[in-house]
Amino acid sequence: MAKRITIDPITRIEGHLRVDVQVDNGRVSDAWASCTMWRGIEKILEGRDPREAWLFTQRFCGVCTTVHAMASVRAVEDALKLEIPANAQYIRNLVLINHGLHDHIVHFYHLSALDWVDVLQIPKADPAKTSSLAESLSPWTRNSRNEMKAAQDKVKAVAASGQLGIFANGYWGHPAMHLSPEVNLLAFSHYLQALEYQRKSNQVVGMLGGKTPHIQNLTVGGVSNAINLDSQAVLGMERLEQMKVLMDEVATFVQQVYLPDACAISAMYADWFGIGSGVKNYLAVPELPIDARATQFDLPGGYIPGGDVSSVRAFHSHADDQFRQSVLEDVTHSYYAGKTRLHPWKGETVPEYTDWQADKKYTWVKAPRFENKPAQVGPLAQVLVGYAQGHPLTRKWTDAALDRISTVAGRKIGVAQLHSTMGRHAARAIRACMLAELGQKHWQLLVDNIAKGDLSIHNPPSFPSGTIQGVGTHEAPRGTLSHWVVVDGGKIKNYQAVVPSTWNASPRDIAGAHGPYEASLLDSPIANPELPLEVLRTIHSFDPCMACACHTFDPTGKQIAKVKVL
Amino acid sequence: MKQVLIAGIGNVLLGDDGVGPYVARLLSSSYSFEPGVEVEDLGTPALDLIDHITGLDALILIDSVDDGLPGGTITLYSKDDIVRHGPPVRMDPHSPALTESLLAAEFVGTAPKEVLLIGISGSRYDAGCQLSAPVQAAVAQVVDHVLIELDRLDLSYEPAQNKQSEIWWDDAPVASLAVS
Numbered sequence: 069m070a071k072r073i074t075i076d077p078i079t080r081i082e083g084h085l086r087v088d089v090q091v092d093n094g095r096v097s098d099a100w101a102s103c104t105m106w107r108g109i110e111k112i113l114e115g116r117d118p119r120e121a122w123l124f125t126q127r128f129c130g131v132c133t134t135v136h137a138m139a140s141v142r143a144v145e146d147a148l149k150l151e152i153p154a155n156a157q158y159i160r161n162l163v164l165i166n167h168g169l170h171d172h173i174v175h176f177y178h179l180s181a182l183d184w185v186d187v188l189q190i191p192k193a194d195p196a197k198t199s200s201l202a203e204s205l206s207p208w209t210r211n212s213r214n215e216m217k218a219a220q221d222k223v224k225a226v227a228a229s230g231q232l233g234i235f236a237n238g239y240w241g242h243p244a245m246h247l248s249p250e251v252n253l254l255a256f257s258h259y260l261q262a263l264e265y266q267r268k269s270n271q272v273v274g275m276l277g278g279k280t281p282h283i284q285n286l287t288v289g290g291v292s293n294a295i296n297l298d299s300q301a302v303l304g305m306e307r308l309e310q311m312k313v314l315m316d317e318v319a320t321f322v323q324q325v326y327l328p329d330a331c332a333i334s335a336m337y338a339d340w341f342g343i344g345s346g347v348k349n350y351l352a353v354p355e356l357p358i359d360a361r362a363t364q365f366d367l368p369g370g371y372i373p374g375g376d377v378s379s380v381r382a383f384h385s386h387a388d389d390q391f392r393q394s395v396l397e398d399v400t401h402s403y404y405a406g407k408t409r410l411h412p413w414k415g416e417t418v419p420e421y422t423d424w425q426a427d428k429k430y431t432w433v434k435a436p437r438f439e440n441k442p443a444q445v446g447p448l449a450q451v452l453v454g455y456a457q458g459h460p461l462t463r464k465w466t467d468a469a470l471d472r473i474s475t476v477a478g479r480k481i482g483v484a485q486l487h488s489t490m491g492r493h494a495a496r497a498i499r500a501c502m503l504a505e506l507g508q509k510h511w512q513l514l515v516d517n518i519a520k521g522d523l524s525i526h527n528p529p530s531f532p533s534g535t536i537q538g539v540g541t542h543e544a545p546r547g548t549l550s551h552w553v554v555v556d557g558g559k560i561k562n563y564q565a566v567v568p569s570t571w572n573a574s575p576r577d578i579a580g581a582h583g584p585y586e587a588s589l590l591d592s593p594i595a596n597p598e599l600p601l602e603v604l605r606t607i608h609s610f611d612p613c614m615a616c617a618c619h620t621f622d623p624t625g626k627q628i629a630k631v632k633v634l
Numbered sequence: 635m636k637q638v639l640i641a642g643i644g645n646v647l648l649g650d651d652g653v654g655p656y657v658a659r660l661l662s663s664s665y666s667f668e669p670g671v672e673v674e675d676l677g678t679p680a681l682d683l684i685d686h687i688t689g690l691d692a693l694i695l696i697d698s699v700d701d702g703l704p705g706g707t708i709t710l711y712s713k714d715d716i717v718r719h720g721p722p723v724r725m726d727p728h729s730p731a732l733t734e735s736l737l738a739a740e741f742v743g744t745a746p747k748e749v750l751l752i753g754i755s756g757s758r759y760d761a762g763c764q765l766s767a768p769v770q771a772a773v774a775q776v777v778d779h780v781l782i783e784l785d786r787l788d789l790s791y792e793p794a795q796n797k798q799s800e801i802w803w804d805d806a807p808v809a810s811l812a813v814s
Contacts (some may be wrong), residue, residue: 281678
């Protein structure tokens with residue numbers, strides 16, 4: 069018999085992701101993703117000075133601050149056809165890389181690992197066995213028995229007190245959890261260590277950006293980091309060396325801990341390489357330009373239609389016409405009035421709220437479409453797009469990950485299995501390893517360029533009297549981000565942000581095609597409709613980010629997600 | 635030297651949710667504090683809040699709250715009040731993370747020794763860069779609560795001379811604080 073489940077985190081402002089699934093005989097037969105709050109924040113930008121837009125856009129969200137700042141300055145620079153100095157590219161890239169590493173580490177260990185790791189099994193683990201297991205997977209130096217014992221003792225103390233604190237409200241003991249106590253302990257000890265290492269990445273962002281979470285060093289035309297190798301007050305060799313030490317430590321953590329953990333855990337849940345694929349059109353924009361004019365990139369972009377990696381089409385620049393001509397936003401099922409499909413430069417944001425109606429309008433999220441089709445964005449898209457193009461760094465880390473996974477799983481897990489819930493986790497770990505390596509490269513590019521005597525950081529913008537338009541793209545931790553700006557007489561006339569979670573959380577479109585979250589849930593198993601852990605696993609694998617718009621604290625604690633079975 | 639953070643939290647683009655950052659910046663421009671006392675507009679830090687609160691002696695948070703009271707009402711919350719209900723299970727792992735951040739810091743043993751949340755009930759949270767009239771009217775009193783807490787912690791401060799207000803998002807002229 070069909071059951072409808074609604075998972076809806078309740079807050080005062082009701083501004084969060086809601087998912088409805090229909091379950092037939094233990095499987096999802098249909099799904100709806102919706103966002104329950106109208107943000108409309110872009111309207112705030114109308115009439116403002118385009119040079120200040122990035123200050124506002126990085127307040128869109130608390131987690132993705134840096135990325136909205138970056139896309140915004142790039143959009144205005146694109147409209148002005150303004151190049152930025154090489155130093156500015158490298159400094160921006162180092163901010164993006166370290167922000168991305170921080171974000172991926174936090175996502176895996178602190179935001180999604182506990183979908184798979186059962187904390188309450190940890191007291192049963194043997195720390196010595198856990199340590200041997202860890203040492204068989206990695207040369208990491210902090211896998212000793214004592215390290216494992218210390219992590220276990222923390223959990224035992226919490227469990228004995230009956231106050232689970234941060235671990236209250238988990239789906240502990242759920243039948244879909246099946247790691248051994250030792251693997252649970254191993255992952256958990258690294259959860260604790262990851263708190264230290266994500267912080268190091270954030271420190272690098274802060275050293276370049278002035279502060280986190282909202283950086284201060286951007287400017288349309290470059291960056292505001294004055295460079296003097298001999299100075300301690302501005303960006304000099306001493307600070308660059310401090311950054312390098314932190315980046316090296318994080319690189320070791322990512323390559324010796326995060327990747328082995330993600331591979332081992334995913335291999336132990338290998339059936340999840342066959343669940344959660346959904347939309348197999350993949351979209352990624354090129355990122356990390358390695359020259360001032362942004363003609364070459366260290367992370368490839370492109371589009372893969374229908375999961376067929378052999379038909380990948382590359383995007384060669386930020387200004388790629390395929391990209392800028394092919395994006396439309398559809399509002400057939402979104403709470404907006406006006407034309408069904410519009411290009412972002414012509415985009416409208418006129419609210420037309422109705423109730424949640426399964427076959428009509430049901431979300432505040434628009435439905436971005438690429439060549440009229442839904443597209444999945446995120447680390448998986450980026451890794452597949454790079455792999456399909458034979459990009460050496462992508463191949464190196466993807467092959468290394470698939471080898472590890474196949475060894476632990478005892479069967480071959482290949483690129484074809486990455487179209488899945490676990491594939492998204494594996495791809496994020498692969499991307500983190502690539503970012504860690506590229507961080508070291510871009511640090512060297514910056515130091516070498518400064519050593520040549522180039523201290524330039526900024527090309528001043530000047531605005532023409534007529535109308536200009538631009539797009540700023542950024543391959544963010546959650547995927548393709550694009551800001552579309554129209555400037556008239558030096559003032560912003562229209563501003564639209566097409567964010568990664570809009571691509572992935574998009575509703576159906578005029579053709580009835582599901583968005584990526586929705587499609588990924590179809591046919592998923594559901595062991596217990598009251599505790600729909602499987603839905604959370606697949607949705608979390610995308611690393612959704614829609615909710616940090618409003619931070620109002622709710623002292624009544626009613627933020628707890630409501631699961632309603634109809 | 636005591637390590638103390640006065641942090642304003644909230645989204646400055648969503649009406650009264652911006653009251654925390656607003657007050658933090660107003661404090662920064664109106665007072666000088668003894669070494670070790672930092673004032674920060676943290677915007678919407680989600681779990682990054684853990685990094686900012688690690689190892690503090692005292693944390694003073696300024697944030698909008700939803701407690702059903704009229705806009706501009708000020709309520710003080712202790713750490714126990716904040717963590718009482720445990721962390722939420724959520725679809726979206728990035729939702730506001732005050733409770734989680736405090737619990738996570740507590741679990742690893744680095745939580746601030748003292749925590750005070752000065753909560754201001756909001757009356758509107760739609761897109762816009764200005765506070766509602768009742769919340770704006772409460773701002774001076776919020777500042778007083780911060781100073782009272784600093785007094786209680788035996789920390790010193792004095793009115794600052796000629797500091798520029800940095801509330802860049804607010805188009806309306808920022809009311810200067812009558813400091814004494």
